[in-house]
Amino acid sequence: MNQYRFWPxxxxxxxxxxxxxxxxxxxxxxxxxxxxxxxxxxxxxxxxLARVGNCLGCHTAKGGVPFAGGRRLTxxxxxxxxxxxxxxxxxxxxHWTEEDFWLAMHEGKSRDGRMLYPAFPYTEFTKISRADVxxxxxxxxxxxxxxxxxxxxxxxxxxxxxxLLFGWRKLFFKQGVYEADPAQSEEWxxxxxxxxxxxxxxxxxxxxxxxxxKKDAAVGGGQMMGSNWYAPSLYSRKEASVIDWRIEDIIELxxxxxxxxxxxxxxxxxxxxxxxxxxxxxxxxxxxxxxxSLPDRAAHGSARYPEISENAKRYIVQGEKVYxxxxxxxxxxxxxxxxxxxPALANNRSVTLPVPLNLIRAVLNGGYPPTxxxxxxxxxxxxxxxxxxxxxxxxxxxxxxxxxxxxxSLVTVVDVDQGRGGDx
Amino acid sequence: xxxxxxxxxxSFTLNVNAERSIRSAVPDTMTERVRACTxxxxxxxxxxxxxxxxxxIAGKPEGYLFNQLRHFRDGRRYHQPMALLLENxxxxxxxxxxxxFSQLDIPYSAPExxxxxSHEIDLAEKLIRLGDPQRNIPGCSSCxxxxxxxxxxxxxxxxxxxxxxxxxxxxxxxxxxxxxxQVTNCMSEIAKQLSYDEIIAISxxxxxxxxxxxxxxxxxxxxxxxxxxxxxxxxxEE
Numbered sequence: 081m082n083q084y085r086f087w088p089x090x091x092x093x094x095x096x097x098x099x100x101x102x103x104x105x106x107x108x109x110x111x112x113x114x115x116x117x118x119x120x121x122x123x124x125x126x127x128x129l130a131r132v133g134n135c136l137g138c139h140t141a142k143g144g145v146p147f148a149g150g151r152r153l154t155x156x157x158x159x160x161x162x163x164x165x166x167x168x169x170x171x172x173x174x175h176w177t178e179e180d181f182w183l184a185m186h187e188g189k190s191r192d193g194r195m196l197y198p199a200f201p202y203t204e205f206t207k208i209s210r211a212d213v214x215x216x217x218x219x220x221x222x223x224x225x226x227x228x229x230x231x232x233x234x235x236x237x238x239x240x241x242x243x244l245l246f247g248w249r250k251l252f253f254k255q256g257v258y259e260a261d262p263a264q265s266e267e268w269x270x271x272x273x274x275x276x277x278x279x280x281x282x283x284x285x286x287x288x289x290x291x292x293x294k295k296d297a298a299v300g301g302g303q304m305m306g307s308n309w310y311a312p313s314l315y316s317r318k319e320a321s322v323i324d325w326r327i328e329d330i331i332e333l334x335x336x337x338x339x340x341x342x343x344x345x346x347x348x349x350x351x352x353x354x355x356x357x358x359x360x361x362x363x364x365x366x367x368x369x370x371x372x373s374l375p376d377r378a379a380h381g382s383a384r385y386p387e388i389s390e391n392a393k394r395y396i397v398q399g400e401k402v403y404x405x406x407x408x409x410x411x412x413x414x415x416x417x418x419x420x421x422x423p424a425l426a427n428n429r430s431v432t433l434p435v436p437l438n439l440i441r442a443v444l445n446g447g448y449p450p451t452x453x454x455x456x457x458x459x460x461x462x463x464x465x466x467x468x469x470x471x472x473x474x475x476x477x478x479x480x481x482x483x484x485x486x487x488x489s490l491v492t493v494v495d496v497d498q499g500r501g502g503d504x
Numbered sequence: 505x506x507x508x509x510x511x512x513x514x515s516f517t518l519n520v521n522a523e524r525s526i527r528s529a530v531p532d533t534m535t536e537r538v539r540a541c542t543x544x545x546x547x548x549x550x551x552x553x554x555x556x557x558x559x560x561i562a563g564k565p566e567g568y569l570f571n572q573l574r575h576f577r578d579g580r581r582y583h584q585p586m587a588l589l590l591e592n593x594x595x596x597x598x599x600x601x602x603x604x605f606s607q608l609d610i611p612y613s614a615p616e617x618x619x620x621x622s623h624e625i626d627l628a629e630k631l632i633r634l635g636d637p638q639r640n641i642p643g644c645s646s647c648x649x650x651x652x653x654x655x656x657x658x659x660x661x662x663x664x665x666x667x668x669x670x671x672x673x674x675x676x677x678x679x680x681x682x683x684x685x686q687v688t689n690c691m692s693e694i695a696k697q698l699s700y701d702e703i704i705a706i707s708x709x710x711x712x713x714x715x716x717x718x719x720x721x722x723x724x725x726x727x728x729x730x731x732x733x734x735x736x737x738x739x740x741e742e
Contacts, residue, residue: 143578337592353592410530410539421530445585446540450592457597459530460540463585467543 126219129212132363133205133278134355135220138162148172148226153199157292158235160199168225181217182210187255195245197233198253198292207258207277252293264373271370274363279355284311284347285320303435308501309346310435315377319429322371330368335359336454340419342430343449343458345442353450385487392478392490399479402472406464407480415484421459426484436477436491440499443473470496534604540589541601559669562608565719567657569602570595571734582681612664612715618708628709631702639697644706647727651717652710658734659723664715670707674698690731 130136139162141150149164167174173181180191188202189195196202205213238244258277260269275281286294287302301313301320312319322330325341333339337352344352356364388396410422417424425431430438446463449455464473470493477496481488530536544558561569575581577590577598590598620628630636632652635643645652647659654661662670677695695703723731728740735741 143580349592353594418530445588447589448540448592451594451597456594457534457537457600459537460589462540462543463589464543466585 122215123219123222126215126217126222128358128360129216129278130219131355131358132274133208133216133280134351135165135216137350137354139165145226145228147220147223148228148230150228150230155199155292157239158233160197160233160235161230164226164228164230165220166223166226166228167221168227171227171229172225173220174225176217178214178217181220182213185213185216186210186257188249188253195242195249197235197245198248201280201283203253204277204280204283206253206255207273209257212278248291248293265369267366267369268373270363271366271368274367275370279367281314285314286311303437304347307347308437308499309441310433310437311347312430312433312438313377314371315374317376319433321374321376322368323374323376325372327365327368327372330371331364332454334367335364335452337449337452338420338455338458341424342428343423345447345449346438349447349450353452357450357452357454385489388482395475395490396479396482398472399475399477400483402468402476403479403483406468407476410461415480415486425480426486428486431480432486432488434489436481436488436495437499439477439480440473440491440496443468443477444496444499465500534600538601538604541605557666557668557672559666560612560664561605562610564606564660565654565656565658566599566602566606568654568660568734569605570599571658573598573602615714616667616711618667618712620708620712624705624708627702628705631698631706632709636697641694641697642727647723647731649717649720651720652713653715653717653719655720655723659720659731661719662710663713665711667704667707667711670710671704674703674707675700678703689733690727 136146138151138153139149140146141148141152141162144150145166147164147166149162151162153160153162164172166172169175176191183189183191184196184200185202185205185208187206188198188200233240258273261272264272282294284304284307285301288294301311301316303309304311314320314322317323329339329341333342333344334352334356336357337344337349359367407425411417411425412422415424415426415428417426433439442461444463444465446461448460449458451458468476474491474493474496478490480486481491541561544556545561546556546558572581573590573593574595576583576586577593579587631641632644635641635646644662647655648662649655649659652662674695677689677691678698680692680696698706725740725742728735732738732740
């Protein structure tokens with residue numbers, strides 16, 4: 081039971097244990113038809129892997145049928161519209177073979193040999209093993225076929241040109257299945273395989289250059305492509321590195337959406353809700369072990385802030401008044417928050433990130449951590465743009481970034497306005 | 505020895521109590537969980553309730569509230585602030601929130617002070633009570649109840665709302681922008697038959713009424729079928 085010790089005393093654990101028992105009981109009964117059972121087992125594995133890779137996160141329109149595509153991904157290069165990956169022969173991938181699917185996942189090429197845009201993260205999926213790709217394919221072929229025609233990508237010149245995509249691939253796409261590092265444990269390698277491959281974490285947690293390729297090492301931080309959020313670096317103590325965290329706390333945050341020290345928001349909340357909460361205890365632990373091992377590369381250097389001027393002090397004092405009136409009730413007099421419910425603001429890295437975008441979005445739009453098995457009824461933050469003027473929001477954020485030992489740049493009305501818009 | 509055990513026990517209890525007092529600082533209630541909702545949907549502050557655009561949701565039928573919440577989340581009813589708040593919530597949590605607000609029994613604000621002209625009153629009362637059979641418009645009260653307090657569980661009450669909100673919703677239905685992607689929707693069909701003068705008269709009349717009466721229990725079958733989109737899966741159970 082050791083692997084369940086982070087999920088104690090919850091009805092979910094009980095359900096999990098009971099359903100496992102039921103599953104084994106049924107399995108035992110079906111010994112005579114072993115081949116059918118093992119095919120079923122492959123489908124269960126494929127379904128699980130599709131969850132881990134969160135295929136439906138992109139391949140489902142808002143409020144639409146799962147896997148039928150139609151979601152619009154708006155980027156600086158244009159708008160991508162995700163395809164239907166249900167087994168419908170006309171509008172989905174019903175006529176694909178396993179080899180076709182492997183080519184798409186591993187080489188980033190469509191069935192007709194067309195090069196795929198890297199909005200489909202084959203740059204990460206190339207690391208997935210053939211066996212896992214096969215399981216995912218078989219699962220996708222087993223779900224109900226949905227006839228749904230999605231519109232074509234809206235990609236203007238020059239980004240729609242084949243030679244450009246060809247060149248991009250030559251420069252930035254390294255094809256190849258994940259190779260285990262023999263110096264590391266099996267658990268670490270499993271974590272690396274999931275983070276770098278199927279989990280495609282660095283599709284977001286990376287800085288990108290002008291042509292959308294990863295700028296720094298993988299899982300560095302950067303403004304998210306097509307989303308008005310900043311994905312913090314997993315390689316920086318100042319951002320989202322978990323090098324100093326206990327493994328248990330990493331697991332708690334990733335599987336429930338909240339922990340004593342942090343809660344996930346924006347696109348990461350969606351990832352926890354749609355995918356991470358379903359990861360097996362072994363896989364989520366492997367991921368935590370790998371993430372904790374990532375070295376601190378301080379991708380953005382250490383920003384130095386000058387002494388706060390008299391003008392800035394007056395600005396910040398205005399922010400303090402707003403804080404006392406609207407924020408203090410939940411986040412506390414000294415920004416201490418309430419663990420697992422209202423995040424502490426003192427000594428909180430997402431408050432002092434060099435790019436204040438996520439904090440601005442949190443104040444403008446509010447939001448709830450994801451609803452998960454472990455946290456079915458989360459507490460939430462009100463959308464303060466309904467109540468406060470942009471000036472007040474800029475002031476209170478500047479105060480929070482410079483109170484209780486925090487240090488961060490001041491935020492202006494223009495910054496606040498730029499925090500509007502975008503999905504999530 | 506006895507003293508030692510007593511002291512140990514006592515300090516243990518103290519520790520437990522200390523831990524509890526930190527946790528109990530945040531009540532484990534739905535009221536606390538929906539604070540993100542109630543900064544706009546004011547409750548218990550009649551002045552604010554009357555002066556803002558945001559509708560009162562306390563006491564609305566549960567199924568209606570659940571439908572609105574999932575439509576906001578899934579992009580069928582468009583209001584970006586609502587969509588962002590709800591985007592990572594499950595149906596179960598939305599149902600719990602809908603249940604909470606449907607059960608909330610707090611006094612209504614005084615009605616809006618509106619000087620209705622007599623022709624406005626005639627126009628509004630005729631449409632609300634009788635509708636206009638020639639244009640296939642049923643009276644509002646045939647679905648929203650004789651009291652206009654709604655019909656459980658899917659049809660909302662029309663009283664206790666501001667004229668600005670009512671006008672905006674009816675106009676939204678009329679232009680097809682309120683609930684997107686639902687091809688056959690009774691309210692959209694009805695609102696498209698109304699002129700803007702009629703919409704304004706109905707909204708002003710409703711906003712000026714004192715709120716009283718009970719929620720109606722049963723929706724007539726022919727009207728339920730006409731409005732099947734409000735039922736789960738769009739299917740009316742006979």
